[in-house]
Amino acid sequence: NEYKSYLRMTDYEVNYICACGKAMPLLNLFFCKYCVVLRCPKCVSHEVDSYYCPHCLENIPSGDAKANKNRCFNCLECPNCFSNLQHRSAQVPLVKREGGKVGFGQFKKVFYLQCFYCLWTTRDIAGIQDKNQSSGPWLEEAEEDGWIGDATNYYRHLIQKEKVEMEKTRRQRRGSFLGLGSLGLSDKRLPFTRIRTSFSMAGSGQYNENIIQEFKPVEPEEDIEKVDEKYYADPGEVHEVTSIESRVKQPSNQVMNSTDLLPHYTHLLVKRSQRCRECEHNLSKPEFNPSSIKFKIHQIALRFVPRFRIVKKVKLVGGKQNRVLFSLTNPTEFDLPMEFCAVPEDHPYFKSINANTTLPSSTIVLAARDDTAQYEDTSLVSSEFDDDPNFVVERKMNKVTIALQVKPENEIGPVKIGFMLRYKYKNLTPAMRPEEQKQGEDVNFSPCLLVSLGCIGA
DSSP: OOOHHHTTOOSSSEEOOOOOOEEGGGGGOEEEEEEEEEOOOTSSEEEEEEEOOTOOEEEOOHHHHHHTSSSEEEEOOOTTTTTBEEEEEEEEOBBBBBGOOOOOOEEEEEEEETTTTOBBGGGSSOOOBBBBBSSSSOOOOOOOHHHHHHHHHHHHHHHHHHHHHHHHHHHHHOOSSGGGOOHHHHHHHSTTTTHHHHHHTTHHHHHHHHHHHHOOOOOSSSSOOOOOOOOHHHOOOOBBBBOHHHHOOOOOOOSBBBBGOOOOEEEOOEEEEEEEETTEEEEEEEEEEEOOOEEEEEEEGTTOOOOOEOOSSOOOTTSSSSEEEEEEOOSSSOOOEEEEEEEOTTTTSSTOOOOOEEEOOSEEEOOOOOGGGGSOOOOOOOOSOOOOTTTEEEEEEEEEEEEEEEEEEESSSEEEEEEEEEEEEEEEEOOGGGGOTTEEEEEEOOOEEEEEEETTTO
C-alpha cells in the first residue's frame, strides 16, 4: 500500500535532493550507509550480474548472450501482442488421392506455434511451414542481423587501424631514444632497442584493409511510397494494420497487414546491481535465481529515510496563510528526533521556492517502527512525547501528522516549498577494522526536501 501511495501522488510531488543535486521521489533513491548520503540512479554505477529469459526463466551466460544478440532462441513472441508463443500439435494426412479427396492413409504429427492471447498462429502466414519436431530453429537469420554484423565488423577493424596509426605517429614524434640522434649516434644498434620495439608492436591490433574498403553503409531512400487514397475514406480494421512497435522490431519486414508479420525471438533481460561511486559498496544486489524477486542487498532510501507526504488536498490562496497537513513516517527501529530547518540561500533549489513556511521550532520525535504494534490492543498515546499542539495533530505508531502554515508569494501559478530535515542516523555498519568498530554511532544527516503543493487558480 505504501508503494501505491507514491504512484497516486501525481499532482503533489515530494522530492528529495540527491547528493548530485537532482530532485527525485524517495522511492527512486538509494541510501549509502557508508557515505550517509542519498544516491539517485544517475550517480551510482550499474553492473550487469546475469542475463535471463523472461519466459523460460533460464540463465544465459554472458558469452552466449552476446553471440545470440541478447535473444533467447528457445522462446518466440507473438508479432501482434508480444505474448509468448506456445507449441501446438496437429494430425495431417500423409496421402491424398486424385481430385483433392483425402484418402484413408496414415497421419503424421506436426507442430506449429500459436498465441493463446490473440490466437495468432504460424499457419496464418505462408513463410513458416509446420515442423516435424517442436524443438529446433523456427526462423532463419533476419536481414537486419547481417546489417548489424557487417557494421560491427567494420567499426572493429576501423578502430584497430586508428590505434595502429596513432602508435606510429607517437613513435615518430618521440624521436630517437635518449636523444642520441643529436650526437650523431643511432639507438638501432643498442641491444635493448629491439626488445622495446617488440613490446610496443605487441599492443597494436591487426586489421583487414579490404573489410574497411568494401563496407557499404545503408543509404536512405529518397523515393517513398505514397499512402493509398483509400485509407483516407475507409481506414479499415485497426486490428489488421501493423503497429509502429511491430515494425520497429522487424526493420527488414515492413508490411501493412498484421497477418504478414513474422514472430521474433524473445529479448533477454538483465539483473543489475548498483554500486556507490564514492565508497564502491553495493547498494542493491538481486539474487541470482531468475524466478526470485528478493535481494541480497537492498539499500533503498525508503527503508532508512523518514517518509514525508501530503495528507490531504488543500485549495491554496495566494498571499494568505494556508494550513496544510503532512505526515512523517519512521522506517527505522529507533526513535528519531526530527528538526525542521530552512533551506540556505546558497542552495541550488533556493530560488525555486516561492512560498513561506512556518516550521516548528521544537524537536518532533518519531517513534520507532514496530511490526507487531498493529496487532496489539495498546496503541501509542501522544502523552508519551512532549509535542507542540500547534504543529502535531495526530500520532499513530511510527507515523506523525503535522500541520504547517504555508503562505504563497504569488497570486497564481505553481506553489513549491522547501526545508531540511535534520536528525541523527544510527549507523550500525561494521567497520573494516575491529579496533575501529563503534556500534550504534550517531551520524548527523540532513536531507533537503522540495514539495510541490499544486497550482493556485487551477
